[in-house]
Amino acid sequence: MTSTEPPTTDRADQQTAHQTDQEPAAKPALRPTRQRRAVSEAMASFEDFRSAQEIHELLRNRGEAVGLATVYRTLQRLADAGEIDMLRSEDGEAIYRACSTTHHHHLVCRSCGRTVEVEGPAVERWTSAIAAEHGYGEVSHTLEIFGTCPACR
Amino acid sequence: MTSTEPPTTDRADQQTAHQTDQEPAAKPALRPTRQRRAVSEAMASFEDFRSAQEIHELLRNRGEAVGLATVYRTLQRLADAGEIDMLRSEDGEAIYRACSTTHHHHLVCRSCGRTVEVEGPAVERWTSAIAAEHGYGEVSHTLEIFGTCPACR
DNA sequence: ACGATTTTGACAATCGTTCTCAGCGGGTCG
DNA sequence: CGACCCGCTGAGAACGATTGTCAAAATCGT
Numbered sequence: 596m597t598s599t600e601p602p603t604t605d606r607a608d609q610q611t612a613h614q615t616d617q618e619p620a621a622k623p624a625l626r627p628t629r630q631r632r633a634v635s636e637a638m639a640s641f642e643d644f645r646s647a648q649e650i651h652e653l654l655r656n657r658g659e660a661v662g663l664a665t666v667y668r669t670l671q672r673l674a675d676a677g678e679i680d681m682l683r684s685e686d687g688e689a690i691y692r693a694c695s696t697t698h699h700h701h702l703v704c705r706s707c708g709r710t711v712e713v714e715g716p717a718v719e720r721w722t723s724a725i726a727a728e729h730g731y732g733e734v735s736h737t738l739e740i741f742g743t744c745p746a747c748r
Numbered sequence: 749m750t751s752t753e754p755p756t757t758d759r760a761d762q763q764t765a766h767q768t769d770q771e772p773a774a775k776p777a778l779r780p781t782r783q784r785r786a787v788s789e790a791m792a793s794f795e796d797f798r799s800a801q802e803i804h805e806l807l808r809n810r811g812e813a814v815g816l817a818t819v820y821r822t823l824q825r826l827a828d829a830g831e832i833d834m835l836r837s838e839d840g841e842a843i844y845r846a847c848s849t850t851h852h853h854h855l856v857c858r859s860c861g862r863t864v865e866v867e868g869p870a871v872e873r874w875t876s877a878i879a880a881e882h883g884y885g886e887v888s889h890t891l892e893i894f895g896t897c898p899a900c901r
Numbered sequence: 902a903c904g905a906t907t908t909t910g911a912c913a914a915t916c917g918t919t920c921t922c923a924g925c926g927g928g929t930c931g
Numbered sequence: 932c933g934a935c936c937c938g939c940t941g942a943g944a945a946c947g948a949t950t951g952t953c954a955a956a957a958t959c960g961t
Contacts, residue, residue: 625907626906626957627958629957630908630910631908647948647949648947661910662909662911663910663911663949664909664910664911664912664950665908665910667948667949667950668909668950682894683836683840687836687840687841687917687918687948688840688947689840689949702878702879702882702884704884705886713878713882715878717874718871718891721868721870721871722893726855726893726895729864729898730898731893731895731896731897731898732895732896732901733858733896734893734894734895736891736892737891738871738889738891738892739889740878740879740887740888741887741890742879742885742886743885743886744884745882745883745884748885778938779926779928781926781927781938781939800917800918801916801917815940815941816941816942817918817940817941817942817943818939818941820917821940839949840917840948840949841916842917842918
């Protein structure tokens with residue numbers, strides 16, 4: 596237990612999403628602008644996680660220049676809308692990835708860095724189960740395994 | 749380059765910890781200063797995760813003033829040494845907590861940060877098995893589960 | 902096409918974290 | 932005991948990611 600209080604306090608504003616479809620109220624009406632399309636397309640062009648800045652860079656190289664602030668805003672919306680996954684890298688940067696990629700984990704050699712991609716239905720099931728058991732929904736997770744590969748032992 | 753690489757690209761270093769005592773190399777010789785003692789004690793005074801700034805604040809209130817930079821440095825060392833757990837809050841801040849003896853993982857609410865500690869013999873077994881299967885030894889791993897807690901759904 | 906609204910983008914402002922560097926202090930050696 | 936070496940500290944500058952600001956540009960409904 597330990598009433599862990601929310602680290603982030605006043606973040607209410609970013610939570611705009613969720614409007615029940617029975618609510619006749621305002622319709623956010625996301626506009627299909629060139630920039631938004633560009634970002635969405637960019638997101639579909641790679642499988643791994645990338646930082647907002649890398650994505651911004653990628654867009655620039657593609658010739659579809661989009662303001663950095665706009666990239667941030669768009670990514671945030673997409674993430675809120677659940678269209679892309681967002682998590683934080685080890686050094687605190689927000690990183691994004693198109694939502695539908697096949698999910699797998701990495702087995703990394705501590706010494707030479709050799710990486711093997713592994714899948715684990717068992718783990719997926721376990722995490723979902725554990726989460727459900729505690730009443731958590733919309734579950735996602737990160738898992739990485741470290742070890743010393745055969746060549747480095 | 750390219751190819752799916754983990755969010756934490758070449759970040760295997762964070763796992764540095766473990767300074768084997770057989771290393772004949774330079775011995776950092778950590779000095780037992782007032783500040784370090786203060787930080788360690790402070791870490792032992794609470795159970796949940798706190799940010800470096802909160803810890804700094806806490807020390808100040810205790811009368812054991814320690815420079816912010818020193819707090820950061822010390823927390824980092826403790827984390828590297830594996831004496832405390834460090835992870836990232838949803839908004840990218842580094843948060844720390846005294847390391848509990850038992851190995852477990854965290855089920856964190858994406859929205860309010862509420863955290864539940866969970867254990868999973870199954871996962872432990874699975875990771876070891878997968879690693880062994882690929883010939884990796886000295887296995888360790890990191891796993892975090894994210895979701896939306898009952899109160900935030 | 903026209904006014905209402907959203908969005909955008911350049912840039913300033915935040916804010917957590919790290920770097921710099923002069924001064925301090927613990928430990929050691931003579 | 933005193934000089935010295937070197938890690939340690941603190942204050943503030945520097946940094947880098949992210950967010951806020953606001954006038955100009957793009958869209959939408961009519």
